Amino acid sequence: MINVDIFLVTYLSISSAMSQWYGLRPDSHFTPIRCKEQYVASLLHCAALGGESKDVRFSFNLEHKYCRWNCTNTLLNTTETQNKDWSLYVIKEKRNAALMRPSTASSVYSNDPSLWGTQYATDGLHSFYKNTHIFESRLETSPWIMVTLDGPLLLSFVRVYNRGDCCGERFHDVAFEVSIDRASFEQRGFFRGPGVTGRMEEVLLDYPAIGQYFRMRITQGSSNYLNFEEIEVYTPY
Structure with missing residues (x-):
């Protein structure tokens, strides 16, 4: 089970030592399409793929160990866009x-x-x-x-x-x-x-x-x- 209170340090940029922090987002107004997708060893591996592609968000399927990143996001007028088999992670944002x-x-x-x-x-x-x-x-x-x-x-x-x-x-x-x-x-x-x-x-x-x-x-x-x-x-x- 993924703890919703845990944020992930995902990658070290080639050009700097800046770490990006992603947090679990339980729902979203955006549905991803045309994503890159592949099997990964872990959630951290998926986060690294998203970070290296400079993505603000990525999705992880815990049961099948699949990752989606580098998506095109389509805006929908609903919060019912997140498939229950996929957990959405988004860059931690303050304001x-x-x-x-x-x-x-x-x-x-x-x-x-x-x-x-x-x-x-x-x-x-x-x-x-x-x-x-x-x-x-x-x-x-x-x-x-x-x-x-x-x-x-x-x-x-x-x-x-x-x-x-x-x-x-x-x-x-x-x-x-x-x-x-x-x-x-x-x-x-x-x-x-x-x-x-x-x-x-x-x-x-x-x-x-x-x-x-x-x-x-x-x-x-x-x-x-x-x-x-x-x-x-x-x-x-």
Whole structure:
């Protein structure tokens, strides 16, 4: 029997001595699809596979010693998504540091922040809610959005809710960058994509990702919109 109060040290990063801690999650609004899956010797082995792939979550089948990781997560309006034979583990998270924080962007679609402004990216509302507003930039080469956090923080991972009505493929080649002083940004994560309409994407940040300013920026292509429903930036403590 797996103890729900035990967290696992899963791996040592090649680039640092940072350990990731996963905790058992009894239910989830996300159902995994298109996972990698294989037989493993133990739960710790499964956790190591997830950690090496920089996954925020993985699943373990205790009876058959099977592991699922590197999944695509589809958002569902139910908590009845976890198969009873599989235990879901998720990176330990303390809080969403981006929630209701001030934000700015390279541009706003139609120059109308009342309909497409950055405030909708951190208001806590996404596709579980009806009539959700989204943030959208104008057409640019490298559109970006920046969130000002409440002081320099150690950041663990980022969760982005892609827009649910259309155009999910616009979310591609996205750099996740942090800065202490807003003058110099360092890339600590990347999502190649392309994204999928109505899907949630999670990106585990490189350690250490420390900053007061968090920026998300498209880095490839010449004609890009940056648009999504919500961004969540999680701290581990």
